[in-house]
Amino acid sequence: MKKDVMLFCPNANEVEINSEEALRYMGVRGKNRDEILCGELEEVKVRVLKAVCYRACYTKLDVKSVADDKIIIGPFCVSSRSLARNLCGCSEAYMFAATVGSDVDRLIARLSVSSAARGLMADALCSAAIEGFCDLLNARLAEGLSTRARFSPGYGDMSLEYQKDFISVLDAGKNIGLALTQSLMLTPTKSVTALIGIQNEK
């Protein structure tokens, strides 16, 4: 049975962009923060906040374990030991695709032209933005449920090829403007697809 795909498109101010997380993505370690760096990061963040456009779509799918390295998720079958382990004990899972939109890709390119440092900061902040967005969506979906950690194609031994199934099951092109390149990258680049296993009630 084909199930509904629902949309979730929060406003920019509903999603937290964690600057600490962005610093971590850029490899900044330790507690002492360089004031100049942090000041510049906050300036870039203002631009990022104007460029983000949060869009996600999701659906709930039946999950059926076939073997310890094979699992049926809705209409398609995945060969992956890691995913089978992740979803063990789940008979349903949420599948979602989320993006912060194509404007941020343009912003990163634009800032990189005049300053590689600012380009790097925008890139890291946008990564933090998509993470924050996924966390928000995850929290909403998991409300009142016992759920597993998010699992995306490319994790463990799950092939990136499955991105195609995610895109088609979610109709993510139409719903949120998500597409795959021939090398199986998601475009816009700051996008995520994932499964969230729903643990069976005991």
Next chain:
Amino acid sequence: MGIREKIKEKRLYFDGGMGTLLIEKGLMPGELPETWNITRPNDIISIHMDYIRSGADIITANTFGANSLKFSDPEEIITAAICNAKKAVAAFDCEKYVAYDVGPLGRLLKPLGDLDFEDAVSVFARGMVAAQKAGADLILIETMNDAYETKAAVLAAKENTSLPVFVTNAYDASGKLMTGATPEAMVALHEGLRVDALGINCSLGPEQMLPVVKELIEYSSIPVIVNPNAGLPKEENGRTVYDVDANRFSDVMVRIADMGACILGGCCGTTPEYIRMTVRKTKDIPFRLPQPKNDTLVSSYTHAVAIGQKPVIIGERINPTGKPKFKDALRQNDIDYILREGIAEEEHGAHILDVNVGLPEIDEVSMMTRVVTALQSITSLPLQIDTVDPEALEKALRLYNGKALINSVNGKEESLEAVLPLAAKYGGVLIALTLDEKGVPETAEGRLAIAEKIVKRAEKYGISKKNIIADPLAMTVSANPQSANVTLEAIKLIKSKLGIGVSLGVSNISFGLPQRDFLNAAFFTMALSYGLDCAIINPLSTEMMKSYHTFLALTAQDKMCEEYIDFASNVVSESKFTKSQVVGKNDADFSDLTKSIKKGLCDAAQRDAEKLLETLDGLDVINGYIVPALDEVGKGFENKTVFLPQLLMSAEAAKTAFSVIQGKMQNRSETGKGKIVLATVKGDIHDIGKNIVKVLLENYGFDVIDLGKDVPPMTVVEAVKKSSAALVGLSALMTTTVHAMEETIALLRKDCPGVKVVVGGAVLTQEYADMIGADFYSKDAMQTVRYAEMFYGSNKRDKDN
């Protein structure tokens, strides 16, 4: 009667959704609906017949995703689909039309994605040719949520078939396409490309569509199509149902018909019942064609700019004339330099960017293509294509994601014949220079006459006068004291007699005179008060922007003087800022260049370098201050006390100091330490890491030939051969693109033996690097610098020995 005529006579109806009905008939999840054209034709024909019975005039063939990216033999499916639709129509004795249905390809076009524009055109063309051959009556391009892909599809239809073209886009709840275009921008694009009808479908229910429908009708001069979803999907007893029923749907369609939409139908979730009720309730509403609109619109992939209302500023800085640095950038393929000019213009208030990259010694066609493409990936301002080369013009107009300004056509036969057909095919607003074979007329009347001639000739190509802007040519007052008067008179005359917009390249007025900004600014104000609609100026000139903002404030075109206040306070704060900095500098706190670079302060580094150059030679500043600072930061990075963003900020501060020194040392340009070709490999569109490596290498004195992202192996080989670089750096982010890296290395080994390859990127490891035959694996940007230093250092020693 053909459908082109029919849509001018009466309201027509599209059919409704197909997907939901196919699921009811047993289409399995994951099964491609288009295959049913062949496997279950009778089910498809029966759905078409139900729609015809419900009153639909246009039957959409079941071909939404039937393209060569999804099917190995799309022609077979398309032919069967059109044939099914025609069979359904043949069963009735009335005039119905069969539409070949074209949906998005499911890939994002470059530069945001990896699908080439021309490849997209070819994929669309293949299906369209088959559809015409199979007997389709029209092409319906629908559910497109990206302006660029829409343009590729429309061009494919126009170039390969003679069929009428209808286009509907999918707008979201914010009233824009997924990639940002407003309805106004889409109207400009579609009318420029001369589609037969345009509109909206999918994504939204009829009520949510109302604001977009209103805008489309407000701007469009051609019939508007409205095909909404049956609201939003929800789940009920395990089935997908839509939340707007046929009754409510058709009630809203009545409002939409009243607003002036000419063609109505449905999309996802709608059934023959929805169409039947819509037809019944709207068929007696009087039909009216849209009023022709007279707005002069240019557009980008996000928005339209109207010319003829508030004066428009066209930035003139992307132009090599009289700019040695810009010329150098063109010769050296330094696209980033050009992009920075564009960004600066936008930040200073330009509404449109003029793009002129003509230089006798470069290939203008390819440079124009690259610059237009690159600009569109970093700015959303509309572009003005400025070239005298018809081939460069055509290529740019083709690849431009919107409706461009065309600079220019003039009264010469040769120009009219070259430019008008291109404007007719691709759309665009023409800047018409009032000169012809006899030169520039000395009188305003003479210039009006040429403008009239151009307007008449353009009409023959179907180009309406709203898409022509006259440029009555500003000529320097140093040669003829009357020239400003004549130009101003011509502005008035052309506007009153011909009723078209007027533009000027303002700065020409002062050619050959000192302090040109003084004259330019005064003339600009005068021209504005004569009714100038747009001006090609330097938006970085404070004098010019002063004229502009004061004029707007004084002529009630700046609500509450908000823009003026904003502008004025920025000008003031800029001068205050400089002052306080100067004071700080004199205050014993004489910061030194080394410190500024280590902290990553560009402005301070610039001032410090300038100060040092008052007493020291450039080379002393480099060796005594910049190099030690960079070394310290580089070592800090390696010892993990300095992190990547700080390393880059320091690199940029150093770069600023370098450029100050270079300015002083002109003609003493040092030869670099060595050449390095950099590329992100084919299939990979992430280039942030590669850009970081580039900045650092440049900082350390290497000449970097940056090939960008998604670079085919052959391009790398060609660049190595052309530059005779001995070192190549390749970057890949994904496991899926490491293979492309391997191919690139293999081709380099074959065609450029001896060249060394350093690789890096998120997924790479020493193991991977060894496996694909790289010479060096670099775990971060600094390691690449060290490798390059070692490589060229030892190379040099070898030569010296």
